Amino acid sequence: MKSTHPVSLRAFCFVSTLALTALLTGCNQPAGDAGQTVGFAQVGAESSWRTAETKSIQDEAEKRGVKLKFSDAQGKQENQIKAVRGFIAQGVGAIILAPVVETGWEPVLREAQQAKIPVVLVDRGVKVGDDSLYATLIASDFVAEGRMAAEWLTKKAAGKAQIIELQGTPGAAPAIDRKRGFEEGIKASPEMKIIASQSGDFTRTGGKQVTEALLKVHPGVTAVYAHNDDMALGAIQALEEAGKKPGTDVLVVSIDGVKGAFEAMVAGKLNCTVECSPLLGALAFDAVEKAKAGAKLEKKTVVPDRVFDQSNAAAELPNRKY
Numbered sequence: 001m002k003s004t005h006p007v008s009l010r011a012f013c014f015v016s017t018l019a020l021t022a023l024l025t026g027c028n029q030p031a032g033d034a035g036q037t038v039g040f041a042q043v044g045a046e047s048s049w050r051t052a053e054t055k056s057i058q059d060e061a062e063k064r065g066v067k068l069k070f071s072d073a074q075g076k077q078e079n080q081i082k083a084v085r086g087f088i089a090q091g092v093g094a095i096i097l098a099p100v101v102e103t104g105w106e107p108v109l110r111e112a113q114q115a116k117i118p119v120v121l122v123d124r125g126v127k128v129g130d131d132s133l134y135a136t137l138i139a140s141d142f143v144a145e146g147r148m149a150a151e152w153l154t155k156k157a158a159g160k161a162q163i164i165e166l167q168g169t170p171g172a173a174p175a176i177d178r179k180r181g182f183e184e185g186i187k188a189s190p191e192m193k194i195i196a197s198q199s200g201d202f203t204r205t206g207g208k209q210v211t212e213a214l215l216k217v218h219p220g221v222t223a224v225y226a227h228n229d230d231m232a233l234g235a236i237q238a239l240e241e242a243g244k245k246p247g248t249d250v251l252v253v254s255i256d257g258v259k260g261a262f263e264a265m266v267a268g269k270l271n272c273t274v275e276c277s278p279l280l281g282a283l284a285f286d287a288v289e290k291a292k293a294g295a296k297l298e299k300k301t302v303v304p305d306r307v308f309d310q311s312n313a314a315a316e317l318p319n320r321k322y
């Protein structure tokens with residue numbers, strides 16, 4: 001039957017029906033979609049460990065069919081805070097944050113809490129007065145890692161070493177805690193001496209440059225303790241260029257357990273690495289799902305670490321996933 005309505009009236013009815021349908025089936029579609037999205041505010045790409053962590057989170061998101069919004073803060077906290085604010089404005093369902101440094105997070109975490117967006121911390125912790133500001137932290141015990149490195153070195157050096165310490169990024173949890181753990185670990189051995197300690201910012205270039213400079217002032221160094229493998233690999237280069245034999249003249253210990261460290265141990269240039277797993281994707285998304293469902297999570301999940309040295313590096317190398 002032919003409609004008797006004038007065209008403009010029919011058009012009006014059509015548009016109204018569309019609007020009503022949108023209202024009933026979720027006119028908030030974009031926000032609904034965003035609610036299924038997870039924002040990941042990453043530190044940067046300073047080390048091979050970091051790249052492995054990014055991949056682990058991205059792969060897990062893909063595996064679970066979760067849309068991931070990724071932000072690389074290039075090592076700057078202000079960029080990370082901006083990224084988190086952006087995620088909040090977009091109405092994401094949850095935020096995964098690997099904080100560059102420990103302090104300065106209260107205001108933006110409170111904004112996320114007010115917007116009812118759970119924040120899952122991965123790998124590095126924050127210092128806040130109110131721990132309800134984040135859902136959980138999934139990380140290694142950095143103090144224990146520093147202690148394990150110290151104990152290994154003390155034994156190997158028979159309680160006597162002149163040590164150069166290469167620190168991570170100033171203010172970052174692993175830099176603070178790995179320093180503390182190492183100092184605790186050598187405390188009972190008065191001849192284990194840290195003769196210089198400087199930041200190489202967790203990068204290979206930083207490790208190399210700082211070692212080059214410190215070697216000029218401390219040519220009698222007998223050990224290097226680096227807060228991560230990338231800096232140790234840079235230090236190894238600097239030691240070789242200075243005519244020293246890393247692994248023999250100068251003992252080198254570090255933390256992370258990346259493939260490059262295992263290769264250096266097999267080559268006899270690195271003595272020991274304490275593992276710190278970056279493969280946090282599955283744990284992070286399990287936590288995201290639970291937090292979104294309103295479950296109360298443990299405040300911290302500690303990821304276990306192991307110590308590797310030249311005695312087991314070759315056997316372990318083929319098993320390394322990062």
Ligand code: AHR
Pocket residue numbers: 046047048049050123124174202227228229230255256276
């Ligand atoms: O927070 C973990 C540390 O950050 C890793 O040891 C290091 O390689 C990284 O950049």
